[in-house]
Amino acid sequence: MARGTPQFICQSCGAVYNRWQGKCDACGAWNTLAQEASAPPVPVPGASRAGARSKGRVFPLEGLQGASLDAPRVASGIGELDRVTGGGFVPGSVILIGGDPGIGKSTLLTQASAVMARAGHRVAYISGEEAVAQVRLRAERLGLSDAAVELAAETNVEDIVATLSHGPTPRLAIIDSIQTMWTGSVEAAPGTVTQVRGSAQALIRFAKTTGTTVILVGHVTKDGQIAGPRVVEHMVDAVVSFEGDSGYHFRILRAVKNRFGPTDEIGVFEMTGRGLAEVANPSALFLAGRDLSAAGTAVFAGMEGTRPLLVEIQALVAPTSLGTPRRAVVGWDPSRLSMVLAVLEAHGGLKLGQHDVYLNVAGGLRITEPAADLAAAAALVSSLAGLPLPADCVYFGEIGLSGAIRPVAQTPARLKEAAKLGFNRTVAPPAVRNQDETAPLVVTTTGHIADLVARIAAQPRVEGNRPGLARR
Numbered sequence: 219m220a221r222g223t224p225q226f227i228c229q230s231c232g233a234v235y236n237r238w239q240g241k242c243d244a245c246g247a248w249n250t251l252a253q254e255a256s257a258p259p260v261p262v263p264g265a266s267r268a269g270a271r272s273k274g275r276v277f278p279l280e281g282l283q284g285a286s287l288d289a290p291r292v293a294s295g296i297g298e299l300d301r302v303t304g305g306g307f308v309p310g311s312v313i314l315i316g317g318d319p320g321i322g323k324s325t326l327l328t329q330a331s332a333v334m335a336r337a338g339h340r341v342a343y344i345s346g347e348e349a350v351a352q353v354r355l356r357a358e359r360l361g362l363s364d365a366a367v368e369l370a371a372e373t374n375v376e377d378i379v380a381t382l383s384h385g386p387t388p389r390l391a392i393i394d395s396i397q398t399m400w401t402g403s404v405e406a407a408p409g410t411v412t413q414v415r416g417s418a419q420a421l422i423r424f425a426k427t428t429g430t431t432v433i434l435v436g437h438v439t440k441d442g443q444i445a446g447p448r449v450v451e452h453m454v455d456a457v458v459s460f461e462g463d464s465g466y467h468f469r470i471l472r473a474v475k476n477r478f479g480p481t482d483e484i485g486v487f488e489m490t491g492r493g494l495a496e497v498a499n500p501s502a503l504f505l506a507g508r509d510l511s512a513a514g515t516a517v518f519a520g521m522e523g524t525r526p527l528l529v530e531i532q533a534l535v536a537p538t539s540l541g542t543p544r545r546a547v548v549g550w551d552p553s554r555l556s557m558v559l560a561v562l563e564a565h566g567g568l569k570l571g572q573h574d575v576y577l578n579v580a581g582g583l584r585i586t587e588p589a590a591d592l593a594a595a596a597a598l599v600s601s602l603a604g605l606p607l608p609a610d611c612v613y614f615g616e617i618g619l620s621g622a623i624r625p626v627a628q629t630p631a632r633l634k635e636a637a638k639l640g641f642n643r644t645v646a647p648p649a650v651r652n653q654d655e656t657a658p659l660v661v662t663t664t665g666h667i668a669d670l671v672a673r674i675a676a677q678p679r680v681e682g683n684r685p686g687l688a689r690r
């Protein structure tokens with residue numbers, strides 16, 4: 219296709235079409251096709267010379283054995299950030315950080331750049347969103363004005379690369395945001411998928427050739443995707459999402475993709491007047507403000523990566539006024555809830571067909587572990603029966619379709635965290651023992667969902683918690 223011929227590119231996934239259509243066949247998104255001038259061939263280093271040369275360069279091949287250097291890392295100085303990246307920034311790596319507008323991405327990166335600059339590294343912060351004065355104001359508010367961060371409000375990638383290549387190599391360069399960047403190497407309007415991709419390519423090449431760690435800020439769309447091309451996600455070394463509910467003070471940093479580290483670790487921060495503070499004990503934070511006497515809540519002893527995390531699961535089971543009962547879930551997989559409900563009906567003897575069911579993970583946390591099944595089931599049964607669960611008890615275990623409770627990984631860490639936070643009891647899958655003699659944690663094992671239901675039904679009833687009391 220000739221350069222400059224118009225073509226239609228999906229702004230969500232980057233698929234290219236010759237004519238406009240309402241739906242992208244590649245990713246299924248509607249109204250995402252936008253007209254752009256055709257992109258030049260993807261620039262490959264050395265490609266222009268390769269065309270003129272018929273023979274390739276001969277390079278030495280090496281064996282599997284040999285000296286292999288562990289990627290040297292530069293710690294950011296912010297422990298929770300380093301936990302997510304896998305122990306610090308790898309030189310020459312490119313990290314894409316996504317999150318809702320206003321969630322605190324710029325605050326986090328301003329803090330990280332200031333801490334690194336104070337440690338003596340050259341750090342550049344390029345803002346395409348805000349004027350230099352605005353970035354300065356934020357730094358002042360955070361008490362970081364004294365840090366020697368190099369600031370600029372620029373959007374042209376060629377200018378940025380030329381500036382950063384001048385003088386000593388920066389340890390860290392922050393580009394806020396990739397959607398505002400443009401490159402002269404492609405003929406497309408700024409903000410389009412072609413421009414974003416072209417800009418990202420140029421910045422990645424800069425990172426790889428100089429060893430600078432580049433952090434790209436990306437905006438997130440309503441459905442949680444990093445807006446613009448998903449192709450950028452494939453190009454970078456790590457994709458990190460910064461999550462949180464504006465109704466809560468804490469924020470969670472989560473690695474979605476990481477070539478140099480784990481993807482199951484999370485970093486927990488609390489938004490304070492002085493910026494983002496690291497949360498050393500997330501369990502205490504997520505359990506704060508718990509109503510101990512209410513029916514329908516259970517504490518789940520979960521794991522996020524290598525760190526145990528206790529979190530409250532809340533359930534509300536109430537008679538429905540609709541023909542089809544409602545099933546709503548926040549912070550957990552809806553299909554997992556459906557499965558637990560089906561098992562409770564089939565093997566637990568519960569009748570839920572005439573009940574609305576709501577499930578919520580308190581604090582706005584998102585749980586992906588199947589080990590949460592048992593805690594969710596306990597909360598559901600507790601709500602249906604109107605019987606509060608013991609306040610000093612934690613739950614974990616996976617529920618199978620047969621109703622059997624299955625063991626889960628990292629049991630000792632879960633028990634240790636529960637004991638540390640003052641819990642005295644746990645309901646766990648079969649064969650779980652408390653190995654730690656010093657922890658006064660009583661383990662009750664349960665092998666089947668029917669056993670769990672019978673156990674909860676045997677709880678003492680508390681007046682005022684009966685279902686139906688609120689019914690008119």
Ligand SMILES: [Zn+2]
Binds near residue numbers: 233242243245247
């Ligand atoms: Zn698409």
